[in-house]
Amino acid sequence: xxxxxxxxxHQVTQMGQEVILRCVPISNHLYFYWYRQILGQKVExxxxxxxxEISEKSEIFDDQFSVExxxxxxxxxxxxxxxxxxxxxxFCASSEEGxxxxxxxxGTRLTVL
Amino acid sequence: AQTVTQSQPEMSVQEAxxxxxxxxxxxxxSDYYLFWYKQxxxxxxxxxxxxxxxxxxxxxxxxxSVNFQKAAKSFSLKISDxxxxxxxxxFCAYRSGSxGGSEKLxxxxxxxxxxxx
Numbered sequence: 001x002x003x004x005x006x007x008x009x010h011q012v013t014q015m016g017q018e019v020i021l022r023c024v025p026i027s028n029h030l031y032f033y034w035y036r037q038i039l040g041q042k043v044e045x046x047x048x049x050x051x052x053e054i055s056e057k058s059e060i061f062d063d064q065f066s067v068e069x070x071x072x073x074x075x076x077x078x079x080x081x082x083x084x085x086x087x088x089x090x091f092c093a094s095s096e097e098g099x100x101x102x103x104x105x106x107g108t109r110l111t112v113l
Numbered sequence: 114a115q116t117v118t119q120s121q122p123e124m125s126v127q128e129a130x131x132x133x134x135x136x137x138x139x140x141x142x143s144d145y146y147l148f149w150y151k152q153x154x155x156x157x158x159x160x161x162x163x164x165x166x167x168x169x170x171x172x173x174x175x176x177x178s179v180n181f182q183k184a185a186k187s188f189s190l191k192i193s194d195x196x197x198x199x200x201x202x203x204f205c206a207y208r209s210g211s212x213g214g215s216e217k218l219x220x221x222x223x224x225x226x227x228x229x230x
Contacts (some may be wrong), residue, residue, distance in 0.1 A: 031216065043158070043204060045217040056215060089156055095216075100146045100165075100208055102218060104158035 002026045004105035006092050012111045013082055021077045021108045023092030032075045033093040033102060034067065036060065043091065049075065082112045115140045117207050119221035126195045127229050133180075134190045134224045136205030144210035147181065147188045148218070152202040161203070164188065166210065192226075200228045 005024045013019050025032050034046040047057045049067050066078045075094075079086055089109050093102040116139045126132035138147070149161040164172045164181050171179050176196075180189045192199055205221040 033217070035218070037156075042222045043206075043218075043220040045219070048216050056217060058217070091158060093158075093218075100210065101148070101160060101163055102208075103160065104150075106155070106157045109156075 004092055004094055004103055006090075006105035006108050008108060009106065010109045010111070012113065015084055015112055016081050019079050019082055019110065021079075021090050021092075021110070023075045023077070023094075023105055024073050025075055025092065025094030026096075026103060027073070028096060029094035029103075030097045031055075031095045031102075032067075032069070033095075034077045035091045035093065035104075037089040037091065037107075038085075039088070046077070046090075079110075082110075084112050086110060087112045115142075115145075115207050115209070115219050117205050117219050117221035119203075119205055119224050121224045122222070123225045123227070125227040125229060126192070128195055128197060130195055131191060131193045132195055132226065134192075134203050134205075134226065136188045136190070136221055138186050138188065138205070138207050140186070140207065140209075142209055142211050142214070146208045146210055147179075148206040148208070149177070149179070149188075149190045150204045150206060150220075151199075152204060152223070153198075153200070158204070162190065195228050197228050197230060200226055202226075 032049045037043045048055045089107045092105040095102045145166045147164045151159045176193045202223045206218040209215045
């Protein structure tokens with residue numbers, strides 16, 4: 001069964017460094033999402049992406065964040081200058097055109113020291 | 114803005130018994146979708162069940178079923194014949210179904226389910 005994959009599973013970085021989180025959505029899906037879950041809190045929407053552009057973003061998704069689909073399979077989230085409060089689990093999700101269900105990857109745990 | 118409330122931070126159930134997890138939501142939309150996701154200790158988000166608001170029939174997936182009360186804006190999850198592998202955090206989520214509406218999922222805070230042998 002096709003699934004969303006994410007790499008790395010765990011990333012440790014120093015405050016102020018740039019990180020790139022990678023996702024490979026399900027191959028025939030056209031809608032891509034990033035969500036964040038700070039430890040012990042609920043899952044929060046960051047951004048949605050369709051047709052090579054951002055279709056919606058939350059207040060959390062400020063200028064420090066960017067997303068890109070560099071090729072036909074990868075979808076990335078970049079944090080330019082990480083802060084301590086960026087430490088969280090980051091989930092990528094994808095959905096098929098015309099459907100409502102989002103399928104999640106296993107997440108990347110980001111730790112900012 | 115839509116909100117999702119899960120009023121039970123923790124629940125426990127004996128193996129083979131039935132448990133119901135509560136979820137209420139607030140929206141002014143008439144067309145939307147509701148989901149339950151399971152998050153085991155591995156922290157992967159796994160879709161358990163989905164419900165379309167325009168369908169009166171409650172969704173069922175094997176041992177998992179929902180009680181969808183649209184007028185009351187309630188969407189509870191019933192797990193029958195609970196198994197040890199059901200132990201996880203369960204998140205209720207809402208998605209707009211309106212044409213041109215938001216595609217994002219709005220999550221509740223979750224309910225931690227413990228299954229006792």
